[in-house]
Amino acid sequence: MALSLAFSPCPNDTFVFHALVHGLVPGAPPVEVTYADVDVTNTAAQQGAYDIVKVSYAALPWLLDDYQLLPCGGALGRGCGPLVLTRGDRTDLTGATVAVPGDRTTAYLLFRLWAQGQQPARIEVVPFHEIMPGVAAGRYDAGLVIHEARFTYHRHGLTALVDLGEWWESDTGLPIPLGAILARRGTVDPVAAADWIRASVRQAWADPAGTREYVLAHAQEMEPDVVDQHIALYVNEFTADLGEDGYRAVDALLRRAAVAGLTPTAPQISSSLATAWTR
Incomplete structure (x- = not known):
C-alpha cells in the first residue's frame, strides 16, 4: 500500500525526496506525492491528511498529538533565514x-x-x-x-x-529551524520513515545529476544557478540529522513562542529518535 507524502515543489524538497519518490530506496514502500506550499500542508496536516508531510516548525504545537517529528529531511541551518x-x-x-x-x-x-x-x-x-x-x-x-x-x-x-x-x-547562537518532516502516529513507523528519508538524502548527495530533471521540472521557472544556490543552502548536515543543536533550536523557538503567547505550549522537543542514526 502506498504512503501519502506531501512536500513543496521547492528545490530542496524535490532534491531530498527524489529517490524515495522514484522507488530508488531499498525497502521503502511506494508513495503517492502531493506538491503543495507549506501553508497548505500546515492546514492539511491538522486533518491528518498525509502519512508523511513537510510542515513549518511553527505549526508543531497544533500537530504533535497526531504526528511524530522526524530527525531528518527538513530545512534548518545557518545563514538561511527569512x-x-x-x-x-x-x-x-x-x-x-x-x-x-x-x-x-x-x-x-x-x-x-x-x-x-x-x-x-x-x-x-x-x-x-x-x-x-x-x-x-x-x-x-x-x-x-x-x-x-x-x-x-x-x-x-x-x-x-x-x-x-x-x-x-x-x-x-542556534541554527534557525524552518521546515519539519512529520510522520503520522499509528500509521507510519517513525524509525523506518527516517531511514527511508535519510537514504534518499544520501542518494541525492551521491548523484545530484540524477535529481536534476525532477528538481527543475518543479522549480517554477527558477533559474538553474538559483536552484543550485537554493539546494546548497537548505540541504545541509541538519537535513541528514537534526542533532542536538537542531533539537535545541526547535525547542527554543517553540518555548519563546509560547512564552510570548503566540502559540500553544508544545511538548519539549528532544532527540528521542537520535538512536535511529547509530544503526
Whole structure:
C-alpha cells in the first residue's frame, strides 16, 4: 500500500525526496506525492491528511498529538533565514501593511517575535510568488519572504529591512529551524520513515545529476544557478540529522513562542529518535 507524502515543489524538497519518490530506496514502500506550499500542508496536516508531510516548525504545537517529528529531511541551518523586504529605507513597520506567506509559517512566527513593540496596521497572507512583486508595486509596505527570494530580491529593487535568520542566530547562537518532516502516529513507523528519508538524502548527495530533471521540472521557472544556490543552502548536515543543536533550536523557538503567547505550549522537543542514526 502506498504512503501519502506531501512536500513543496521547492528545490530542496524535490532534491531530498527524489529517490524515495522514484522507488530508488531499498525497502521503502511506494508513495503517492502531493506538491503543495507549506501553508497548505500546515492546514492539511491538522486533518491528518498525509502519512508523511513537510510542515513549518511553527505549526508543531497544533500537530504533535497526531504526528511524530522526524530527525531528518527538513530545512534548518545557518545563514538561511527569512527576510523582511521594503522598497526603501523604512526602519519600523508601525502602521504598515505586510504581506506574509502564511499565518502558521516559521517565517511569520519569527517575524512576530522580532517585531514585538511594532504595530503593523495589517497583515495579509499572500502566495509566496506574489510577495516581492506586490511590495515593488506598492500594494504592500513590506513583505516577508523565504527560500530563493534571498538570492533575487535585488532584481525587484527591494531592500532587506532585517534578516530574521541573522537576528535569531545572534540572539540565540542556534541554527534557525524552518521546515519539519512529520510522520503520522499509528500509521507510519517513525524509525523506518527516517531511514527511508535519510537514504534518499544520501542518494541525492551521491548523484545530484540524477535529481536534476525532477528538481527543475518543479522549480517554477527558477533559474538553474538559483536552484543550485537554493539546494546548497537548505540541504545541509541538519537535513541528514537534526542533532542536538537542531533539537535545541526547535525547542527554543517553540518555548519563546509560547512564552510570548503566540502559540500553544508544545511538548519539549528532544532527540528521542537520535538512536535511529547509530544503526
